[in-house]
Amino acid sequence: xxxxxxxxRRDARTQRLVRALFLLMTVLLAAPxxxxxxxxxVKGGTMLSWDFLFTxxxxxxxxxxxxPALVGTVWxxxxxxxxxxxxxxxAAVYLSEYAPDNVLTRVINLAxxxxxxVPSIVHALFGLGAFVIFFGFGTSILAASLxxxxxTLPVVIVATREALQAVPHAFRxxxxxxxxxRWQTIWRVVLPNAVSGILTGVILEVSRTAGETAPIMxxxxxxFLPFLPASVFDQTMAMSLHLFxxxxxxxxxxxxxxxxxxxxxxxxxxxxxxxxxxLRTWLRQKKKW
Amino acid sequence: xxxxxxxxRDLTIRYGxxxxxxxxxxxxxxxxxxxxxxxxxxxxxxxxxxxxxxDTFTAGMHFEGQVxxxxxxxRAWRNLYALRRQIGxxxxxxxxxxxxxxxxxxxxxxxxxxxxxxxxxVIVEGCLRRAALWDEVKDRLNALGSLLSGGQxxxxxxxxxxxQKPRILLLDEFSIAVDPVTTMRIEAVLSELKAEMTIxxxxxxxxxxxxxxxxxxxFLMGECVTVAPTEQFFLRDADLDxxxxxxxxxxxx
Ligand SMILES: Nc1ncnc2c1ncn2[C@@H]1O[C@H](COP(=O)(O)OP(=O)(O)OP(=O)(O)O)[C@@H](O)[C@H]1O
Ligand SMILES: [Mg+2]
Numbered sequence: 131x132x133x134x135x136x137x138x139r140r141d142a143r144t145q146r147l148v149r150a151l152f153l154l155m156t157v158l159l160a161a162p163x164x165x166x167x168x169x170x171x172v173k174g175g176t177m178l179s180w181d182f183l184f185t186x187x188x189x190x191x192x193x194x195x196x197x198p199a200l201v202g203t204v205w206x207x208x209x210x211x212x213x214x215x216x217x218x219x220x221a222a223v224y225l226s227e228y229a230p231d232n233v234l235t236r237v238i239n240l241a242x243x244x245x246x247x248v249p250s251i252v253h254a255l256f257g258l259g260a261f262v263i264f265f266g267f268g269t270s271i272l273a274a275s276l277x278x279x280x281x282t283l284p285v286v287i288v289a290t291r292e293a294l295q296a297v298p299h300a301f302r303x304x305x306x307x308x309x310x311x312r313w314q315t316i317w318r319v320v321l322p323n324a325v326s327g328i329l330t331g332v333i334l335e336v337s338r339t340a341g342e343t344a345p346i347m348x349x350x351x352x353x354f355l356p357f358l359p360a361s362v363f364d365q366t367m368a369m370s371l372h373l374f375x376x377x378x379x380x381x382x383x384x385x386x387x388x389x390x391x392x393x394x395x396x397x398x399x400x401x402x403x404x405x406x407x408x409l410r411t412w413l414r415q416k417k418k419w
Numbered sequence: 420x421x422x423x424x425x426x427x428r429d430l431t432i433r434y435g436x437x438x439x440x441x442x443x444x445x446x447x448x449x450x451x452x453x454x455x456x457x458x459x460x461x462x463x464x465x466x467x468x469x470x471x472x473x474d475t476f477t478a479g480m481h482f483e484g485q486v487x488x489x490x491x492x493x494r495a496w497r498n499l500y501a502l503r504r505q506i507g508x509x510x511x512x513x514x515x516x517x518x519x520x521x522x523x524x525x526x527x528x529x530x531x532x533x534x535x536x537x538x539x540x541v542i543v544e545g546c547l548r549r550a551a552l553w554d555e556v557k558d559r560l561n562a563l564g565s566l567l568s569g570g571q572x573x574x575x576x577x578x579x580x581x582x583q584k585p586r587i588l589l590l591d592e593f594s595i596a597v598d599p600v601t602t603m604r605i606e607a608v609l610s611e612l613k614a615e616m617t618i619x620x621x622x623x624x625x626x627x628x629x630x631x632x633x634x635x636x637x638f639l640m641g642e643c644v645t646v647a648p649t650e651q652f653f654l655r656d657a658d659l660d661x662x663x664x665x666x667x668x669x670x671x672x
Contacts, residue, residue, distance in 0.1 A: 304514040304576075306476060308527045308583060309504030318526070323517050 170396065174389025182390060186356040191376050192383050196391055201358050202271070202366030203398065206346060207339045209275035209362065210282065215332060217279075218286030225287070226294040227316055246284035250344045253281040257349040272362040274350025281345055282335040289334065293327020294320060326413045333406040337399045343370040353379075369395040424449040424587065424617040425470065429484035432465045434477075439465040442484070443643035445636055452609065452618045454632025454649060456625055458666065461638035463621045464510075467589045470619075471506040472499050489586065504531065507580030507616075511592040513572035515564035516579075520547075520556050523564040523575055527583040542582055549612070550578035551604040569596040577605065581612075588612065591621045606631055625667050629653060637663040 134142075181195055188194035229235040257277025267273040297320050305315040343351075352365040353375055359366040373395060377388040425447035432440040440462035447453040455463050465480075472493055474480040486493045488502070496502040504527070516523050524543045525533075533539055543560070547553040552574040556562070564575050573596045580588060590609075594602040609618060609631060622628050628635050628649060635649040637660070644660050651657040652667045 300512070300514045301516055303473075303476065304516055304579075305526070307471060307473070307503060307508045308530065308579065309500045309502075310526075310530055311500055314530060319516055319518070 167396070170389050170393045174386050174391075174393045177386050177390025178393065183394065187354070187372075188356075191354060191372075191380050192387070196369065196372065196394055198356055198358055199367040199369045199372040199391075200394065200398070202351070203340055203369040203395075205271050205359060205362070205366060206275050206278060206350070206368055207336060207402075209271065210278040210339045211332065211335065213276055214279035214283050214286055214335065218283050218331075219290050219328060221283075222287045222290035222294060223316060223321075226291045227312060227320065242284050242287055245280075246288070248281075250281060250342055253277055254345040254348050256280070257345055262349055268363065269348070269352075269365055270350050270363045271359055271366050272350070274346040274366075274368075275362075277345045277349045278339045278342060281342070282338055285335050285338065286328075286331045289331025290324070290328045293324035293330070296327060297323045326410045329406050329410045329413070333403050333410075336402045336406070340395065340399050340402070341370055343368075343374050347371060369398065422449070423447060423487070424489060425453075425619070426487040426490075427466075427484070428486075430466070430469065430482060430486055431484055432462060432469060432474075432480070432482045434465075434481075435479040438641055440638075440641050440643070443638075444484075445643060445646045447617060447619060448634075449617055450613050451633040452613055452620055452631050454628035454635035455619065455621045455638060456623075456628050456635060456666070457638035457644075460640065462641045463638050464591055466638075467508065467591055467619065467621060469493065470587070470589060471503045471508060472496075475499065504583055505586040506589060507583045507585035507587070508589045509573075509576050509580050509591060509593045511595045513569060513576045513596060515567055515572040515575050517563060517565045519561045520564050520567070520575065521560040524578050524582045527579060531583075546578040546581040549581055549608050550574040551601050551608065552578055570598060570601065573597050574601070574605070585616055588616050588618045589621075590618065592623055593620075594622075594624070594627065602627075625652075625669075637666065639663075639666070 183195060183200060184197050185195035186197050187199075225235065225238065229238075254277065257273060257280070261267050261273035261276050262269055265273075267276075301319050301323075302315050305319055306312075310318070346368055350365055351368040351371040353367075353371075355365060355367050369391065373388060373391045376383050376391065423446035427446070428444050430440060430443045431438065443462075443466070455466070457463055468474060468477060468480065469482050469486055470488060470493065474482060488506070493502065516526065518526065521543055524546050525539045528539060528542050533542065544553060544557075547556065552571060555571060556567070556575075564572065567575060573593065577590075577593060594605070597605065606627070609620070612618065620628065620632055629652070632649045634646060635652060636646045637644045637652070639662055645663045647657075647659065651659060652663060
């Protein structure tokens with residue numbers, strides 16, 4: 131009586147096939163990532179040393195380390211985050227928790243989506259016009275960071291908005307029914323439960339900010355500047371531009387050097403991601419429903 | 420009129436074009452338990468939503484007519500938060516906030532400005548006891564409210580409503596997820612609470628209305644058919660609308 135029918139068996143077979151197919155896709159997806167890392171490690175692994183990280187480039191950038199570029203990228207990413215996370219989160223909170231569904235809100239949403247689609251070279255020109263020239267920051271860390279911030283703002287906004295909307299509406303109503311204001315509800319219940327989703331957005335933003343070259347090229351990143359920036363109004367070297375320069379613009383660079391620089395850049399991004407993912411996992415363990 | 424705790428005149432509630440309650444007029448007196456019974460779809464929940472102005476965040480919901488709470492038109496409150504803090508509500512689907520059990524119950528007192536830990540402790544314990552939940556959670560006040568069992572969350576919601584020290588308590592089918600024994604315990608507490616507040620009890624259980632309610636309204640298809648002392652619904656010779664009698668005697672709905 132309790133035996134599988136032909137139909138059951140066929141369903142099970144289909145199920146196994148679909149599963150295997152999707153597994154294959156996933157593995158194919160991982161392959162390029164592993165290949166890139168593998169090639170970088172094989173070709174540039176020999177470059178890695180504390181000296182490489184903590185000394186300046188010498189010999190017209192054909193030898194020495196990456197310190198100024200490393201420090202410059204940290205500055206750029208940190209200031210870009212400092213500018214874009216508060217603005218992005220505030221905008222997302224407004225759009226998801228306060229904004230009435232009207233024409234203005236829709237126009238703003240459309241603008242955000244389009245902002246995400248603007249090519250980075252256009253952002254670069256915008257940053258040049260707005261921050262370098264109009265606001266008079268000159269080519270500086272500040273101008274470059276703000277350009278990066280504008281470019282990555284949609285990432286933060288969209289991720290935050292999705293994280294907020296994932297918090298069940300019933301929680302909000304329960305709070306309102308107790309006489310909590312919108313802000314009290316957001317602050318005590320909604321935001322704490324959206325933090326891990328917001329962090330996802332920040333992770334994506336970090337990766338993108340650290341790797342971008344075009345937006346900083348005209349706005350604050352220097353070709354070669356073998357000392358550390360003293361203030362946000364200085365120019366600085368940056369890992370991404372440095373890699374571009376030694377890979378394409380400087381003659382007689384030893385083959386391993388660009389790979390080494392790329393490895394450090396990827397390592398930085400991965401390290402920052404790992405940190406955020408760790409933080410997120412820790413927050414998720416306290417997940418509340 | 421003025422001594423009514425809740426005075427409803429010609430209340431019509433709409434969702435868009437759809438009429439959920441039409442032309443209801445009745446009063447709820449201070450310190451009574453006012454039962455509302457009636458089949459599904461009759462507008463019971465919609466009525467409760469008007470009392471604390473949930474229409475402001477329910478899409479498409481509008482109402483006409485007059486609803487006074489404590490002698491004041493609910494539309495005259497400019498600060499709706501103040502109105503809502505005086506009204507405790509319990510809805511059929513329990514919502515434990517994603518906070519600890521303790522913080523769930525301390526939420527409203529904190530909104531009301533209670534800061535001292537000792538005061539909060541007293542309120543939290545008192546409200547949990549009244550909601551018949553204290554014994555089950557007293558050792559895990561730091562556990563998440565949203566991870567309690569359904570029935571426990573329902574009682575947590577009741578405790579939370581009580582923590583507001585409400586002037587009016589609205590209960591919408593509160594016992595739907597609660598076992599019969601605990602339901603009896605809560606019912607006993609409700610009878611005591613009358614001394615402190617006015618209670619509106621929407622229930623699908625006619626017998627629950629019979630046990631608790633001083634007066635009861637019968638809603639049917641968006642109409643408030645009858646308001647009468649509860650025992651009238653159960654007296655054979657009382658002068659009762661036949662639709663109400665049919666419902667109470669289980670002949671439909
Ligand atoms: N948010 C809403 N949007 C649109 N229509 C609604 C909404 N809430 C209720 N209604 C409609 O209003 C009418 C009355 O609903 P209400 O929830 O007040 O009934 P009820 O008497 O509480 O029923 P039940 O006993 O099933 O809880 C129903 O026809 C319902 O479809
Ligand atoms: Mg209902």
